[in-house]
Amino acid sequence: MATWKELELDPMSKVHRETLSSASHDCGCGSLCLTGKHETAIHHINPEVESPDTRPLLWFKVREYCRDGFSEFFGTMILILFGDGVVAQVLLSHGQKGDYQSISWGWGLGVMLGVYASGASGGHINPAVTFANCVLRGFPxxxxxxxxxAQILGAMCGSAIVYGNYKSAINVYEGGPDIRTVPGYSTTATGGIFCTYPAEFMTKEGQFFSEFLASAILMFMIFALKDDGNLGAGPxxxxxxxxxxxxxxxxFGWETGYAINLARDFGPRLTSYIIGYGHEVWAAGDYYFWVRFI
Known part of the structure; x- marks a missing residue:
């Protein structure tokens, strides 16, 4: 918890000026925290609503306790909106409105904007990042x-929005409004819009290693970029x-689709199951979905 270095109250303007010392500030956001080392926050106080003699309103309490959850929810939702959205556009247009590199661009933009949107909570948007921060960085x-x-629910919401936006195009691509298939079961499958499916030639060992390698690269780069003893990326x-x-x-994305994020894969996979893609979303690739959990 940050230590207040200075607290001033101007009775004429009703403004609190709070300065956090760089030595004592610890936001607990882990490796992706976007907060600077020295901040000055100015809060305008309405004397009729909040004063030292009155208790905080319920809304302020709710906002304080739920801020991190909502931040991760919306950040992950933004990630999926851009990621699943670009896959849908490329697939449903038969490659006329993009190619494989468009998908790489879309997911990269989704992560960048998702981190910006969820900066208040540290911009994890990935259970693996949160877990690593708990183990290695003292995150609670x-x-x-x-x-x-919050990350899984945000991913579910984002994929549901993408489905609603592209539902008509999916109907045409699949061949009817009641047809929903996943890769490996149909040549016109659209289940791959929402979650990842391995190439048919991949063995179980190959599936695991491909995801492990991509995830390891991601985590290594996150900690390297955030290391103050390294060059670092700063803001x-x-x-x-x-x-x-x-x-x-x-x-490294061709063989398994580089989910590298449990929420990004499990949330949309659950959504696709709910909206009618059937049990094949779990059975495809010899029950490939469990590899994400490992």
């Missing part, structure tokens, strides 16, 4: 379930992550 374990749940961390995700997609 009590926050892990909240972050993970350009989201932009740096754009290039990391683009590079992973361009170089």
């Amino acid at each position: 374990w009590r926050k892990f379930p909240v972050y993970a749940l 350009l961390m989201p932009l740096a992550l754009f290039f990391v995700i683009f590079g992973i997609g361009a170089c």
